[in-house]
Amino acid sequence: xxxxxxxxxxxxxxxxxxxxxxxxxxxxxxxxxxxxxxxxxxxxxxxxxxxxxxxxxxxxxxxxxxxxxxxxxxxxxxxxxxxxxxxxxxxxxxxxxxxxxxxxxxxxxxxxxxxxxxxxxxxxxxxxxxxxxxxxxxxxxxxxxxxxxxxxxxxxxxxxxxxxxxxxxxxxxxxxxxxxxxxxxxxxxxxxxxxxxxxxxxxxxxxxxxxxxxxxxxxxxxxxxxxxxxxxxxxxxxxxxxxxxxxxxxxxxxxxxxxxxxxxxxxxxxxxxxxxxxxxxxxxxxxxxxxxxxxxxxxxxxxxxxxxxxxxxxxxxxxxxxxxxxxxxxxxxxxxxxxxxxxxxxxxxxxxxxxxxxxxxxxxxxxxxxxxxxxxxxxxxxxxxxxxxxxxxxxxxxxxxxxxxxxxxxxxxxxxxxxxxxxxxxxxxxxxxxxxxxxxxxxxxxxxxxxxxxxxxxxxxxxxxxxxxxxxxxxxxxxxxxxxxxxxxxxxxxxxxxxxxxxxxxxxxxxxxxxxxxxxxxxxxxxxxxxxxxxxxxxxxxxxxxxxxxxxxxxxxxxxxxxxxxxxxxxxxx
Numbered sequence: 232x233x234x235x236x237x238x239x240x241x242x243x244x245x246x247x248x249x250x251x252x253x254x255x256x257x258x259x260x261x262x263x264x265x266x267x268x269x270x271x272x273x274x275x276x277x278x279x280x281x282x283x284x285x286x287x288x289x290x291x292x293x294x295x296x297x298x299x300x301x302x303x304x305x306x307x308x309x310x311x312x313x314x315x316x317x318x319x320x321x322x323x324x325x326x327x328x329x330x331x332x333x334x335x336x337x338x339x340x341x342x343x344x345x346x347x348x349x350x351x352x353x354x355x356x357x358x359x360x361x362x363x364x365x366x367x368x369x370x371x372x373x374x375x376x377x378x379x380x381x382x383x384x385x386x387x388x389x390x391x392x393x394x395x396x397x398x399x400x401x402x403x404x405x406x407x408x409x410x411x412x413x414x415x416x417x418x419x420x421x422x423x424x425x426x427x428x429x430x431x432x433x434x435x436x437x438x439x440x441x442x443x444x445x446x447x448x449x450x451x452x453x454x455x456x457x458x459x460x461x462x463x464x465x466x467x468x469x470x471x472x473x474x475x476x477x478x479x480x481x482x483x484x485x486x487x488x489x490x491x492x493x494x495x496x497x498x499x500x501x502x503x504x505x506x507x508x509x510x511x512x513x514x515x516x517x518x519x520x521x522x523x524x525x526x527x528x529x530x531x532x533x534x535x536x537x538x539x540x541x542x543x544x545x546x547x548x549x550x551x552x553x554x555x556x557x558x559x560x561x562x563x564x565x566x567x568x569x570x571x572x573x574x575x576x577x578x579x580x581x582x583x584x585x586x587x588x589x590x591x592x593x594x595x596x597x598x599x600x601x602x603x604x605x606x607x608x609x610x611x612x613x614x615x616x617x618x619x620x621x622x623x624x625x626x627x628x629x630x631x632x633x634x635x636x637x638x639x640x641x642x643x644x645x646x647x648x649x650x651x652x653x654x655x656x657x658x659x660x661x662x663x664x665x666x667x668x669x670x671x672x673x674x675x676x677x678x679x680x681x682x683x684x685x686x687x688x689x690x691x692x693x694x695x696x697x698x699x700x701x702x703x704x705x706x707x708x709x710x711x712x713x714x715x716x717x718x719x720x721x722x723x724x725x726x727x728x729x730x731x732x733x734x735x736x737x738x739x740x741x742x743x744x745x746x747x748x749x750x751x752x753x754x755x756x757x758x759x760x761x762x763x764x765x766x767x768x769x770x771x772x773x774x775x776x777x778x779x780x781x782x783x784x785x786x787x788x789x790x791x792x793x794x795x796x797x798x799x800x801x802x803x804x805x
Contacts, residue, residue, distance in 0.1 A: 289361055295340045296698070297361040300324050300370040302733055306461040309333070312353040315375040321345050324367050324374060327731040329738040330796060332356045334731045338364040358730070421472040424465060425480075429507075431462060432524055433500060438565065439524065442477075444470050444517030456692045456742045457565065474511065474518045481509045489513055495592075508592065527595050534574045537567075538743030540783055542776070546684060546748035551579050556683035557646035559633075561656045561664045567690050567744050568655045569594055575653060576600065576629055588629035589616040605631070614638045621645055630654035636672040643673055646681040659803065660780060661685040661749035662769035665759055679756040687747040687780055689801045691793050694727055695735035699791065702728045706795070714799075715785050724789045728796070743792070745802065747780045 286297040309328045318324060323345075324336040333355035339345075340359035350357050362370075428451055432440040437453035448464045465473065475485045481494025492511045497504060508523040534547055550558050558575070560568045573595060580586060580599060588597070591605035591613070601623075603616045613630065614637040620628060621641070633639045633654050646652045658664045664685045668678050708721045729738025749755070749772045758771045773779070778786075784798035 285363065286361055293340060293361070295359055295361045296732065298326060298336050298733060300326075300336050300362045300366050301373075303327070303336070303374075304736075305374065307464065308461060310374060312355065313349065315371065317349075317352060318371050318375065319368075321349060322364055322367050323349065324362070324370055326360060327736050327738075328355065329729045329731050332358050332731075334358045334360055336360055336362040336367060336370075338362060338367060421469060421476050424469065425473060425476045428463075429498065429522075430500065432522070433505060433526070435460075437524060440522040442473060442520040442522075444514060444519060446516060449473065456739055457690055458692070458737070460737070470517050474520055477509060477520055477522070478511070483509075483511070488518055506595075508594075525594050534571075534578055537571065537574060539746045540778065540786065542778060543686075543746040543748045543783070546750050547575065547686070547746075548578075550684035550750065551575050551651070553651065553683050555646060555649045555651055557642060557652045557654065557681045558683050559654055559656055559664050559668075559685045560688055561658045561661065561685065562688040563657065565690070566688050568688055571686070571688060571744065571746075572629055572653050572655070573597065576627070579627055579651070584626040585624055586627045586629070587620045587623060587625045588631070589613055589620065590629075590631040612638075614641055617641045617645070621650075625650060627651045628653070632656075633668075633671075639668055639671050639673055643668075643677050643681045646683075647677065659687070660765075660769070661687040661747050661777070662772060663765040665768050666765045669759075669762075675759050675762060679751065679759040682751045684751060685749045687749075689745045689780055689784075690742045691745055691784060691787065691801050692739035692797050693741045693743055694729055694791065694793055694797075695732060695738055695740040697734045697740075698730040698732035698738065699727045699794075700730055702726045702795070714795075715779075715781050720785075720789060725791070726788055726795055727791045728794050738794075739797070743787075745780050745783045745787070747778065747783060749777050750775075 289295070290297040303324070303326050305325050305327060309325050312328070312333060313323070313325050322338055326334040326336050328334070331354075333349075333353055335346075335349065335357050337346075337359045338361075340361060346357045346359065428440060428442070432453050435453050435455050437455050438457075439454040441450075441452040441454070441459065443450045443452065444467075448467050449470050450464055451462045452459045453462055454460075478485045478492070478494070480496045481492075482496075483492045483494045491513065494509045495507060496509070497506050499505075504527065506525040506527070508525060510521045510523075512519045512521075534544060539547070550556075560571055562568050576586060576588075576597065582599075585601070586599070587601045587603065589603045589605060593602050593604050596602070603611075603620070605611055605613055605616060613632070613634060617628070617630065617638060618641060625645075628642075628645060628650055630638070630642055630652060631654070633642060633656055642652050642654060656664050656667055658667050662685075664687070665678060665682070668682075669675050702725075705726060708718070711721045712718065731738040734740065751759075752775045754775055755768065755771055758767050763771070769777075769779075781798070781802045784793070784802050787793050788795050788798055
């Protein structure tokens with residue numbers, strides 16, 4: 232639909248809604264044609280209508296969502312899909328991308344030829360959202376020249392009192408007062424920029440902050456809901472100062488740039504104490520820094536708050552109610568194992584029990600719990616710590632990770648001698664954890680006797696409730712069946728997909744846990760003792776009622792909680 236046709240359609244809408252009179256509309260249309268401008272521009276320039284009112288009407292009539300282009304902050308990778316000269320030529324602004332779908336702010340969503348051109352240039356499917364032409368024209372230079380200006384603007388808005396680095400030492404690391412360091416080093420802008428990066432990470436609810444040196448600048452990315460998103464790009468000249476500032480906060484050697492270093496620091500923000508674990512890595516372009524954000528407020532969650540299916544929750548509650556035995560949680564790094572174990576510890580915690588943990592590193596301080604930090608350089612390994620703990624009259628033991636034969640043998644012995652033991656492994660699912668423990672040298676009979684329950688966990692992103700929509704192209708029934716959908720489910724339920732809006736940007740908001748729980752039944756014990764494979768154990772566990780990770784994911788897609796694409800990303804087939 233050409234601009235003249237769109238203007239005519241817009242005029243009819245406004246006239247039908249009595250927002251302009253017939254005479255006014257005719258005059259505005261004549262002005263638009265004679266000055267080669269759009270009707271929207273003429274109406275807004277003449278203060279005939281407000282931009283918000285115009286967008287609201289257009290959105291209601293066309294069924295396309297409206298967007299405020301001055302509030303969107305597209306990632307650089309999204310902006311780079313469409314060169315600035317083409318964005319100006321077409322009068323469009325890239326907003327976000329989910330999978331292969333590019334959300335594009337346009338003033339005329341019916342210009343099929345224009346959208347088709349952009350689809351070819353970007354190699355993406357296009358999802359139009361509404362804005363006005365004047366707003367888009369004004370936003371283009373701001374979005375495409377955000378780099379240093381964006382950093383400067385954010386620094387100007389930054390409240391220096393918003394974040395404070397604690398001077399008090401945390402174990403063997405050091406921290407320092409921001410103001411004092413600024414005076415000593417004369418690098419107030421750098422101090423302010425580091426504060427900004429930290430504050431933005433906390434506000435975005437990121438789990439990690441990546442500061443990466445590139446050839447021409449520095450890239451800052453945040454891992455939000457398990458996925459990295461690009462933010463600001465400070466200039467290259469600030470690279471060394473940025474890294475040095477963070478090293479000083481951690482008490483690391485700022486002169487050492489050839490070796491990786493690890494440290495930590497603590498900040499207070501809005502009354503909350505938040506710990507950061509820091510790792511540096513020398514690259515060809517400079518030192519990369521990754522900061523893991525450890526927000527202890529997540530520890531206030533009980534097991535019931537983690538989003539587990541009811542059966543999984545019942546299995547865990549039943550397992551932790553046992554006076555002794557071993558409970559394993561398995562999954563990759565960042566799958567929420569620590570949160571689940573800490574929540575389980577909170578459930579069993581009482582003044583009558585002696586609870587001891589062995590961790591490397593200690594991620595969160597738990598009041599009322601005796602926590603041991605592994606120190607391999609001093610000979611304090613997991614196994615050595617565990618041996619000492621057994622002489623400390625423990626009731627419950629949390630072992631951060633089972634890494635070797637010696638550790639697993641002591642842990643199994645502890646579980647068989649009246650202690651409740653929690654620990655983690657790195658395996659793909661619950662059944663393969665059994666064979667992993669056996670392969671580490673533990674007798675199958677002891678494994679079957681010691682284990683109470685094995686859980687496999689993943690974190691999946693939740694669809695944004697504001698913008699999720701039914702899938703436009705639903706996979707064929709035979710494909711869904713191959714993924715684990717039943718014939719009833721493929722026809723009865725509506726699958727949802729991610730879109731992306733101002734609230735979420737990416738189509739997802741928050742995460743929830745998928746949990747595969749495998750209580751060790753008498754039937755499973757027999758399979759383990761007989762030397763059954765991981766597949767044998769899995770088949771028996773499913774017979775006993777185990778819901779696999781993939782099946783758990785499917786159940787959540789049927790509820791509209793997440794997308795099929797997300798479940799395929801975080802789980803493997805059964």
